[in-house]
Amino acid sequence: MNTPRTPLVVVGDALLDHDLCGRADRLAPDAPVPVVHGTRRSSRPGGAALAACLAASDGRPVTLVTALGADPASDTLRELLSGRVTLVEVPLEGALSSKTRVLAGDRPLLRLDDGDGRARETTGPAVAAVTGAEGVLVADYGRGTADVLRAALTTAAAEAPVVWDPHVRGRAPVPGVRLATPSAQEARAFARRLEDGRDSDEQAGLRTAARDARTLVQGWRARAVAVTLGERGALLSHGETPLLVPTPAAAAGDPCGAGDRFAATAAALLADGALTEAAVQEAVHAATRYVAEGGARALAVREQADAPEHLPADGDTTADAVRTAARVRAAGGTLVAAGGCFDLLHAGHVALLQAARRAGDCLIVCVNSDDSVRRRKGGGRPLVPVADRVRVLRALECVDAVAVFDDDTPERLLGELRPHIWAKGGDYARTRLPEQPLVESWGGQVLLLPYLDGRSTTGLARRAARSPAPATEPGR
Incomplete structure (x- = not known):
């Protein structure tokens, strides 16, 4: 018998992502740039919306609290999220941010960004969803959703496990989060802010990541910080000697969204009552599988593949x-x-x-x-x-x-x-x-x-x- 999974509330800035995938086997005659042909266009949830969909794909009830407006990109995203998550909206000022990647095979060649909308204010339903949550994931892409809900998130962090996935354009997590999950580059940038902007010639490595994690645990008053290291795994720190959690194997593929997969897995397991070390280890494994299975571009394939016509009857x-x-x-x-x-x-x-x-x-x-x-x-x-x-x-x-x-x-x-x-x-x-x-x-x-x-x-x-x-x- 399966144990019911704890509902998760995802708070943050939703984006709309597009991929133009084709082949590039020659350069343009008028400029030294690749010619991409045979392109296929696909759209998918991005940012906090991607994190919410990944958490929901594990069979977990997910509520997404995010800023959406009356623009075409917001309407498209609402359609993509329909049936996947419960949506609680706060007002968006401006157009929803979207990005378009041009890829040749698995190799990104160019990215085009549109829309600079920001969350304008909070709402009663949004505050109620956050403060009543049993587990929270904050996917802060620096577009204001976490800012307008900061008081509610502070209350939630005192009552339930909160995982905060920061972005350099956003603010520091609220005090008391169970786990913050910056990348090595993000950890370096946030640590420099806490160190009064002091620069360092030290290369990004385990020693730097360990020092930055310790600085962030203390400066953010976080229970723990897991610095994600890409193919090397993650470094977990409670402020003292860190724990290195390596990847189970090298995974070749598109890493776009791997950080969201990591944070969504960790947040879900902590909501279920897992220890932080166990949650981080499984999050590293989940992010590795995610990249090996095609990354964000496989999300539509994943939804279709989740219900094959015939499955063996030997258990889950x-x-x-x-x-x-x-x-x-x-x-x-x-x-x-x-x-x-x-x-x-x-x-x-x-x-x-x-x-x-x-x-x-x-x-x-x-x-x-x-x-x-x-x-x-x-x-x-x-x-x-x-x-x-x-x-x-x-x-x-x-x-x-x-x-x-x-x-x-x-x-x-x-x-x-x-x-x-x-x-x-x-x-x-x-x-x-x-x-x-x-x-x-x-x-x-x-x-x-x-x-x-x-x-x-x-x-x-x-x-x-x-x-x-x-x-x-x-x-x-």
Whole structure:
């Protein structure tokens, strides 16, 4: 049974984003600029509206408090948000800000910005939504929404977890926020303001990020600051020795909106009662998956892929794995799948899965159900039930999703996932796998990876059985 997810209120400046995507394989004859042709135009929520949609895509009730007006961009954004989030508007003076990116493949070439509207004033419904929230995310893009609601946000921070994602054009967070999530560049800029503008020749690195985070924790009176570091992960500080949370794997793709994905995940988990360290770790993983799955441009694909016509009936993790596979394929990423019983997870398993994840952009692990393991291994197996095996696998940084199959082989599940690579241990080198023709039928590849010698679940179980039993503990 799924635990209900705590509703989240997102406060901040909504934007309207457009992408013009095409190909660029020559320069213009009259100027040394690329010629982009075959363009496709798409529109999507941006800024705080993107953060709200990302939080809602996880199945969470989300209310977006933002400034909208009577201009065409505001009307378009209202249509894009319809059915995704509950909208609470404050008045906008001027036209809604929008930006248009021109891209050649995944490479941005140019950005055009329009509209300079700002939030004019607050409203009673907006104040009520903020002060009554169980969890708040502030996506402050410096266009006034957080400013007009600053008193309400101060009240909310004393009662509920508030995550503040700042922008250099905006103000500092209100005192008492549970977590602030600046990028390294934003942290440097805000720290310089608190240091009376003193400049520094020091390159942006871990030492600088740690010092800036400590400065911001103290200067902002925040409970914690997580400085996002792109491909390096995030640095979490409570004001003392920081914690580095690395990314689970390198993710090649469009990073636009990765900060919103990070902040939305952290805010949602803190609203659910998670510890800050756990929330930041999962936020790093979510941002990495987001980039690998296509980033902001995959948002429309994501909404369509969330409800495929057929899903395996093995539980939420399998359905999530199928949706993840669809998103990665749609975004042009390389999907890797690996399979096995993974009963008593050991070093050989971990080495195999780490190598498999490095072969692509996303790793889905296919796990035999308890009945499938018993048919293959005998009545004494599995030693660990499937729910626990799934939980342990999902905790590995290299694993993006886990799917369970009940057949003797994973062929039916592979037909749902359609991975580009099916990874197996090197001990299968002299064996033709029964699923190989299926994988090759859609252009996929079977890839063998080195396997650590001498590691096996059977061997671990035998050694454990030969070990002397411990003395009985009192009261057991």
